[in-house]
Amino acid sequence: MDEIEDLRSFVEIARSRSLSRAAEAMGISKSMVSRRLTRLEAGFGARLFDRTTRGVRPTEAGDELITRAERILAELEEAREVVAARSGTVLGTLRLAAPLAYGVHALTPLLGELAAANPGLEIEVDFDDRFVDLIESRFDAVIRIGTLPDSSFIARRLAPVRAHCVASPDYLARRGRPAHPRDLAGHDCLRYLTRGGSEWEFVSAGRRVGFRPRGRLASTSGDAILRWAIAGYGIALLPSFMGGDAIAGKRLERVLPDFPSPESALWIMRPPGGYVPAKVRVLTDFLVARLGGG
Template sequence: MRLPDFEAWAMFACVVEHRSFTAAAEAIGVSKATVSKAVARLETSLGTTLFHRTSRRLALTDSGQALAERAARILVEARGAEEAARDAASAPTGLVRVAAPITFGIRFVADAVADLIRAHPGIEIDLRLSDARVDIVAENFDIALRIADLPDSSLRARRLAPVTVRVVAAPEYLTKHGTPRHPAELATHACFAYANAIGTWHFRGPDGEEAAVRPAGPLITDNGDAMLPALCAGLGIARLPDFIVDPELAAGRLVEILPEWPSAGIALHLLTPPSPLRPARVEVVIDFLAERFRELCTGR
């Protein structure tokens, strides 16, 4: 039986990750020629070209694009197996890459990371904040925190806690345009949209009635905090998590509408790549964040 060329697969994954044969060779600690030969060996074995190469540009072919994720999984699982063996005899060390939404990340994840580093000084955290839906496999993240009604996915997901989402507007807006009494009425109002989740708002009423509306209005943005000035100025209605709008509600700058029609299914999730093999340092961070935010969300 002919065994797969695991070294060639791993080097191919490194070239994809670093977007360069030279950078991949430096990261691995071998010559550029060694990496080039390994990738050429893999191309011969597969009978296909993986990269388009020019003097100025390196790009994946369609075949390379199709195989890149599998190569990344092979590399991750091999690293995970080696690191699990090493970590069994010592405290977890090394880098863990974490992605989180901007507002939630600044208000809660940053503090959690500080406590995590204090508790586990051997672990390093690369925290990236973005409201875009990152591809954690392609972008090489170990963990992503996501607030959403999570669709089916090949990723491993742990639901940490429900997140209350409120429909809010300024008193000035409601005085001028009226207060919606049913979600269907939102279709006639100026509603702000979240750019990374444009689509239908789903609600469940006190008697189990379900309602859905596709809002439209003058503002689309990829960050909830960016909606607040226009909201408080009385320019529209938005649906936002409580940790963004609760201070404005307490100050009277916004009021909640349709409180008896909660949004269904919104929760904080912790996502990881599909491989079941993870280094011990990643497991430590997963457990720490899961416990921290389970308590945070239930304690607010």
């Protein structure tokens, strides 16, 4: 298995362009990565990387090896999964990306259950609201909310998502309760920061009504907006998986219930291809079963 581990280290160095970053990604020492590379170069009789002030870059021989090494490792992983599947076991590391707020509020307990039910499965989750490139970031799957862009990735709908306007009882007692989306112009709105700006949308008589919220408090964190709303600093538009507990506990109240936001959806996406790794299939089936797939 030394040759396999040497190939793993080689591929990680090629991806990260650094022995230090490769060692960090693999959870081993830099000296171990260096020894594996030296052993691999000796075995092939060729230098595989050139050292630069910024890290390393593959030589011509290294470039020739990269694709083949990735294919060897992928086929080995597939073989392990096929053998394990015969005994009903799921093996390997599942690398998943998910939105921060949804991950913290809803996905975390589900992944804990999935890990408990599959002792051979390791789960690594990156909770972040940024757009994730599945291929370059080497994630096995990604969870997304909203309208999906056109792509070759395979997507499965997991559940509907709808946002609600909410505010604390204290805020509504002080500032009054808006009766129509246009009334929000006279209120402090807690804004979610996005690159293109944020517009709140409502459905009225079958038509969409847009409103550009204004307010002194804004954040890229849904949790910050939730806390501000509970503290009485303004009106927030929050997905139901975030505000539901606070509404049930009467710390927040629904605002504009007759003007719902357009329904969105929760999706799981994976790279294109006919072969679906067992770990991705198990994750997808589990989430569809728990969330309804609607």
